[in-house]
Amino acid sequence: xxxxxxxxxxxxxxxxxxxxxxxxxxxxxxxxxxxxxxxxxxxxxxxxxxxxxxxxxxxxxxxxxxxxxxxxxxxxxxxxxxxxxxxxxxxxxxxxxxxxxxxxxxxxxxxxxxxxxxxxxxxxxxxxxxxxxxxxxxxxxxxxxxxxxxxxxxxxxxxxxxxxxxxxxxxxxxxxxxxxxxxxxxxxxxxxxxxxxxxxxxxxxxxxxxxxxxxxxxxxxxxxxxxxxxxxxxxxxxxxxxxxxxxxxxxxxxxxxxxxxxxxxxxxxxxxxxxxxxxxxxxxxxxxxxxxxxxxxxxxxxxxxxxxxxxxxxxxxxxxxxxxxxxxxxxxxxxxxxxxxxxxxxxxxxxxxxxxxxxxxxxxxxxxxxxxxxxxxxxxxxxxxxxxxxxxxxxxxxxxxxxxxxxxxxxxxxxxxxxxxxxxxxxxxxxxxxxxxxxxxxxxxxxxxxxxxxxxxxxxxxxxxxxxxxxxxxxxxxxxxxxxxxxxxxxxxxxxxxxxxxxxxxxxxxxxxxxxxxxxxxxxxxxxxxxxxxxxxxxxxxxxxxxxxxxxxxxxxxxxxxxxxxxxxxxxxxxxxxxxxxxxxxxxxxxxxxxxxxxxxxxxxxxxxxxxxxxxxxxxxxxxxxxxxxxxxxxxxxxxxxxxxxxx
Amino acid sequence: xxxxxxxxxxxxxxxxxxxxxxxxxxxxxxxxxxxxxxxxxxxxxxxxxxxxxxxxxxxxxxxxxxxxxxxxxxxxxxxxxxxxxxxxxxxxxxxxxxxxxxxxxxxxxxxxxxxxxxxxxxxxxxxxxxxxxxxxxxxxxxxxxxxxxxxxxxxxxxxxxxxxxxxxxxxxxxxxxxxxxxxxxxxxxxxxxxxxxxxxxxxxxxxxxxxxxxxxxxxxxxxxxxxxxxxxxxxxxxxxxxxxxxxxxxxxxxxxxxxxxxxxxxxxxxxxxxxxxxxxxxxxxxxxxxx
Numbered sequence: 001x002x003x004x005x006x007x008x009x010x011x012x013x014x015x016x017x018x019x020x021x022x023x024x025x026x027x028x029x030x031x032x033x034x035x036x037x038x039x040x041x042x043x044x045x046x047x048x049x050x051x052x053x054x055x056x057x058x059x060x061x062x063x064x065x066x067x068x069x070x071x072x073x074x075x076x077x078x079x080x081x082x083x084x085x086x087x088x089x090x091x092x093x094x095x096x097x098x099x100x101x102x103x104x105x106x107x108x109x110x111x112x113x114x115x116x117x118x119x120x121x122x123x124x125x126x127x128x129x130x131x132x133x134x135x136x137x138x139x140x141x142x143x144x145x146x147x148x149x150x151x152x153x154x155x156x157x158x159x160x161x162x163x164x165x166x167x168x169x170x171x172x173x174x175x176x177x178x179x180x181x182x183x184x185x186x187x188x189x190x191x192x193x194x195x196x197x198x199x200x201x202x203x204x205x206x207x208x209x210x211x212x213x214x215x216x217x218x219x220x221x222x223x224x225x226x227x228x229x230x231x232x233x234x235x236x237x238x239x240x241x242x243x244x245x246x247x248x249x250x251x252x253x254x255x256x257x258x259x260x261x262x263x264x265x266x267x268x269x270x271x272x273x274x275x276x277x278x279x280x281x282x283x284x285x286x287x288x289x290x291x292x293x294x295x296x297x298x299x300x301x302x303x304x305x306x307x308x309x310x311x312x313x314x315x316x317x318x319x320x321x322x323x324x325x326x327x328x329x330x331x332x333x334x335x336x337x338x339x340x341x342x343x344x345x346x347x348x349x350x351x352x353x354x355x356x357x358x359x360x361x362x363x364x365x366x367x368x369x370x371x372x373x374x375x376x377x378x379x380x381x382x383x384x385x386x387x388x389x390x391x392x393x394x395x396x397x398x399x400x401x402x403x404x405x406x407x408x409x410x411x412x413x414x415x416x417x418x419x420x421x422x423x424x425x426x427x428x429x430x431x432x433x434x435x436x437x438x439x440x441x442x443x444x445x446x447x448x449x450x451x452x453x454x455x456x457x458x459x460x461x462x463x464x465x466x467x468x469x470x471x472x473x474x475x476x477x478x479x480x481x482x483x484x485x486x487x488x489x490x491x492x493x494x495x496x497x498x499x500x501x502x503x504x505x506x507x508x509x510x511x512x513x514x515x516x517x518x519x520x521x522x523x524x525x526x527x528x529x530x531x532x533x534x535x536x537x538x539x540x541x542x543x544x545x546x547x548x549x550x551x552x553x554x555x556x557x558x559x560x561x562x563x564x565x566x567x568x569x570x571x572x573x574x575x576x577x578x579x580x581x582x583x584x585x586x587x588x589x590x591x592x593x594x595x596x597x598x599x600x601x602x603x604x605x606x607x608x609x610x611x612x613x614x615x616x617x618x619x620x621x622x623x624x625x626x627x628x629x630x631x632x633x634x635x636x637x638x639x640x641x642x643x644x645x646x647x648x
Numbered sequence: 649x650x651x652x653x654x655x656x657x658x659x660x661x662x663x664x665x666x667x668x669x670x671x672x673x674x675x676x677x678x679x680x681x682x683x684x685x686x687x688x689x690x691x692x693x694x695x696x697x698x699x700x701x702x703x704x705x706x707x708x709x710x711x712x713x714x715x716x717x718x719x720x721x722x723x724x725x726x727x728x729x730x731x732x733x734x735x736x737x738x739x740x741x742x743x744x745x746x747x748x749x750x751x752x753x754x755x756x757x758x759x760x761x762x763x764x765x766x767x768x769x770x771x772x773x774x775x776x777x778x779x780x781x782x783x784x785x786x787x788x789x790x791x792x793x794x795x796x797x798x799x800x801x802x803x804x805x806x807x808x809x810x811x812x813x814x815x816x817x818x819x820x821x822x823x824x825x826x827x828x829x830x831x832x833x834x835x836x837x838x839x840x841x842x843x844x845x846x847x848x849x850x851x852x853x854x855x856x857x858x859x860x861x862x863x864x865x866x867x868x869x870x871x872x873x874x875x876x877x878x879x880x881x882x883x884x885x886x887x888x889x890x891x892x893x894x895x896x897x898x899x900x901x902x903x904x905x906x907x908x909x910x911x912x913x914x915x916x917x918x919x920x921x922x923x924x925x926x927x928x929x930x931x932x933x934x935x936x937x938x939x
Contacts, residue, residue, distance in 0.1 A: 326867060327867060332938055336896065380818050492870070496867060
């Protein structure tokens with residue numbers, strides 16, 4: 001995190017600069033957990049203390065930031081907005097990348113995350129790998145393979161990069177194939193298989209000593225993905241995510257870096273219910289989401305002050321269809337749009353500032369102003385429940401935040417607040433009979449929902465020396481016009497498994513509180529302990545519980561190294577879910593505890609670094625499901641995993 | 649990247665099921681004593697069900713000279729029985745439009761055994777002209793213009809015919825229907841054939857047609873919609889209500905017909921619960937549509 005990369009005149013080598021300029025220090029996580037080096041993107045995110053997941057199976061988990069569903073956070077890939085094409089959220093953005101084409105994930109809580117667009121919960125930015133220019137020609141690569149015994153997951157991940165003074169190329173390819181997994185009672189969980197193929201390529205060319213162009217593309221294809229908690233599976237999803245960017249560095253003046261990118265991505269998602277004999281009705285539910293946009297950012301620095309300014313603009317078209325087939329296939333099919341060609345245009349200008357008031361204190365502050373426009377092409381579908389509603393809707397989305405950080409000796413403190421609006425998502429605004437298998441209701445959007453308005457406060461306190469670190473973080477959100485589905489007394493369900501119709505409505509307000517306690521202790525030079533405790537509580541305007549709030553949960557791990565051998569063990573679990581919400585379809589989830597263990601051995605074959613890892617997750621084969629498991633689908637039982645990684 | 653499955657062309661999808669006709673064309677013509685009588689209908693075709701009719705008489709006269717225009721469709725069955733259908737008997741010239749507006753609700757299609765004839769008479773310069781013409785009534789391919797004939801609990805013969813929309817949308821649609829009653833003749837036929845008193849129908853007054861639209865397919869589990877409005881009579885004699893279709897496909901319009909005193913003449917309540925896998929129960933008075 002070198003903010004002073006430009007001791008410049010002498011240093012003409014932009015190679016280094018391109019890599020080192022990070023004007024505002026951001027804590028980034030490497031794509032690897034301590035337990036497991038060959039993680040999926042989902043497994044990796046799960047190791048973060050403010051992210052939890054709604055799981056509909058073994059694949060494509062929906063990330064919840066600060067215990068809020070994905071509509072409330074902005075999830076981007078290098079600042080690019082990508083929107084899933086599935087109305088059932090079977091394809092969160094995180095399912096379209098792979099761990100070997102990412103370098104880090106940048107998670108920001110609350111309004112601090114408004115740089116990429118209007119948000120309530122915060123932002124998750126998936127950072128792609130990009131190799132820096134190098135004065136001498138360099139090849140780097142890695143190949144990783146592995147097998148996981150529980151679900152017979154076999155994976156191969158490879159990536160290769162070439163760097164020279166003028167030109168850089170990055171490429172990656174990955175295959176994953178998994179069968180059904182077995183739960184803690186050794187029962188097979190049907191329809192939990194998946195197949196995923198992902199490849200990416202990035203090319204950069206230095207146009208001058210201080211400027212470079214880069215083009216990137218990711219292609220991702222998942223096939224035959226089972227969703228045990230849903231009445232249907234996924235036949236195919238494909239995404240192509242492309243961008244071209246231009247980066248200019250400046251040696252003098254306030255502006256240090258200016259980086260502009262145009263992007264285009266297209267996602268298609270096709271469900272498949274033909275493998276479910278219990279379905280009396282066959283139904284096609286294809287979805288398409290196409291987005292193009294611009295993101296332009298400048299990093300500023302003068303003396304003790306630094307800032308980022310970002311302009312975001314995108315245009316998205318979301319389409320989802322339902323076609324129901326009568327028993328007599330020769331008869332007419334029945335057709336409706338679940339997303340009736342909904343266009344979203346969004347523009348925002350956002351700024352984050354950081355000012356070092358003194359050697360041990362700093363103020364961060366910023367804001368964003370966004371403009372959100374929606375249009376529903378086949379507005380007649382929205383008129384069914386909201387007669388006469390406008391076909392087009394514009395919203396202004398402001399956001400503000402400030403935070404003060406103070407360091408006193410080995411102690412550090414911070415306190416801050418935020419205020420921000422978000423617009424309803426496409427489903428919340430324009431969804432039409434979207435079946436939600438968690439509470440088994442069909443959901444109807446409301447184009448006239450008010451903006452959700454968040455007031456947020458956060459604080460942290462920590463202590464750190466060479467042996468011990470401890471940190472407590474809390475945040476509190478008071479959210480006006482909190483959007484949630486409420487049972488409609490009128491209307492009858494359309495989907496076969498449904499029990500009723502819910503309309504998205506605004507609660508007067510909701511309150512969310514999140515707390516995390518982290519500690520680490522270096523017991524010996526090569527023996528480290530780490531622990532995390534999280535707690536959250538959320539209520540609606542009548543004091544009732546909100547759904548999908550994580551109960552008190554803990555994680556504790558020991559890491560021991562001896563010469564070339566590493567050994568890790570961890571325990572994690574949730575306590576009994578006390579504050580569950582029957583009103584929103586939840587039942588009480590019992591407590592569970594999982595024990596994991598792994599060992600690795602590092603050695604060299606010529607110049608090739610090799611790591612061999614063997615481990616077991618859920619060693620005691622506990623039968624459990626978590627508070628956020630759709631339909632109480634049991635989680636994976638004992639899973640022995642092996643992996644081998646070569647890198648040069 | 650081209651898509652693996654093509655997106656549905658929604659407008660085209662509805663167009664393939666339902667053809668909407670806008671144009672009135674000559675469906676029948678009679679030349680008599682130097683007068684040309686033209687009967688126009690939508691698409692130049694008489695269909696089973698409701699037909700709006702425009703009658704024009706051209707010749708060496710002005711339309712103001714024409715009076716006492718009557719229009720009577722009669723169907724002759726295999727056994728020589730003769731019946732009519734709901735129609736406008738006395739036609740009044742509409743000077744703005746330039747024709748005599750009327751309607752006929754043909755209750756069956758023309759076939760070898762069933763022949764439809766139009767009996768038209770008019771007076772010009774105090775001279776009465778009576779003509780007749782055999783016509784062809786075709787099957788109505790658009791189920792949104794379906795009709796039903798039944799006997800009410802009062803023993804009367806009724807006909808309900810859908811008039812609009814020809815081409816529904818997934819939306820709130822204004823639903824227009826005609827409700828007609830056969831007027832039982834009080835006395836035996838008299839005078840020369842045809843005696844209009846034997847073939848008299850009237851649009852009933854101040855009835856109510858209660859509406860409960862549902863999708864009958866077992867897979868749709870008796871799906872219904874909200875914001876529907878029962879049909880009540882407006883000044884043009886037709887009955888107007890609102891039907892809300894939530895998706896394309898087969899729908900059943902379940903009716904309960906009440907007379908002006910609120911007494912049920914036909915129709916039964918249908919179950920309202922969601923019953924996946926079971927074909928929807930229909931009212932004893934219903935019309936199926938499709939779009």
